[in-house]
Amino acid sequence: KAGVTQTPRYLIKTRGQQVTLSCSPISGHRSVSWYQQTPGQGLQFLFEYFSETQRNKGNFPGRFSGRQFSNSRSEMNVSTLELGDSALYLCASSFTSVGVDTQYFGPGTRLTVL
Amino acid sequence: TQLLEQSPQFLSIQEGENLTVYCNSSSVFSSLQWYRQEPGEGPVLLVTVVTGGEVKKLKRLTFQFGDARKDSSLHITAAQPGDTGLYLCAGRNRDDKIIFGKGTRLHILP
Numbered sequence: 001k002a003g004v005t006q007t008p009r010y011l012i013k014t015r016g017q018q019v020t021l022s023c024s025p026i027s028g029h030r031s032v033s034w035y036q037q038t039p040g041q042g043l044q045f046l047f048e049y050f051s052e053t054q055r056n057k058g059n060f061p062g063r064f065s066g067r068q069f070s071n072s073r074s075e076m077n078v079s080t081l082e083l084g085d086s087a088l089y090l091c092a093s094s095f096t097s098v099g100v101d102t103q104y105f106g107p108g109t110r111l112t113v114l
Numbered sequence: 115t116q117l118l119e120q121s122p123q124f125l126s127i128q129e130g131e132n133l134t135v136y137c138n139s140s141s142v143f144s145s146l147q148w149y150r151q152e153p154g155e156g157p158v159l160l161v162t163v164v165t166g167g168e169v170k171k172l173k174r175l176t177f178q179f180g181d182a183r184k185d186s187s188l189h190i191t192a193a194q195p196g197d198t199g200l201y202l203c204a205g206r207n208r209d210d211k212i213i214f215g216k217g218t219r220l221h222i223l224p
Contacts, residue, residue, distance in 0.1 A: 043202065045211050058211065104159065105157050
């Protein structure tokens with residue numbers, strides 16, 4: 001099976017712009033989660049989608065949003081970019097077996113805000 | 115707020131040495147997972163521990179889940195340069211959100 005893919009891998013934007021990141025999960029996985037990773041804060045949970053519905057949301061401002069399509073592909077959008085949004089954005093798809101989630105991460109999108 | 119604290123933050127040792135890194139919380143987790151992340155890549159799942167006191171082995175890596183399911187450890191025997199990376203622990207909290215520790219950055223010197 002192909003792994004989780006994320007596009008683009010690298011992105012440079014300026015303050016005030018918006019950005020859309022894309023994630024294609026492993027075939028058959030219906031849950032997709034997004035994380036922001038920075039050196040200072042580590043990996044922080046953004047949101048989780050399951051069957052096109054947002055199942056959970058982290059403590060990020062409303063500028064961060066996401067959605068999931070019927071084929072389980074997901075996008076996240078960040079509007080009015082700030083310098084502090086520079087980070088590695090990771091997507092993970094998962095399945096649940098015997099009550100335990102197993103997450104598989106994509107390589108991430110490195111976003112730089114100038 | 116449920117937190118996962120990892121220690122040490124950084125560890126640099128010689129090839130062939132043994133090491134242990136820790137993941138601690140004041141809260142109970144139904145399961146904990148360990149990941150390794152290399153530069154420019156996403157984290158890769160190493161193991162999931164579910165039962166208190168559980169021990170799992172993956173070649174030279176031994177993972178243990180505390181009896182009370184509040185802490186976990188990763189022990190590496192005879193470390194090799196290929197073990198270099200960022201080791202992360204993660205668990206799903208009672209708000210059903212997956213939280214990660216900030217990681218232990220391990221560097222094995224040849």
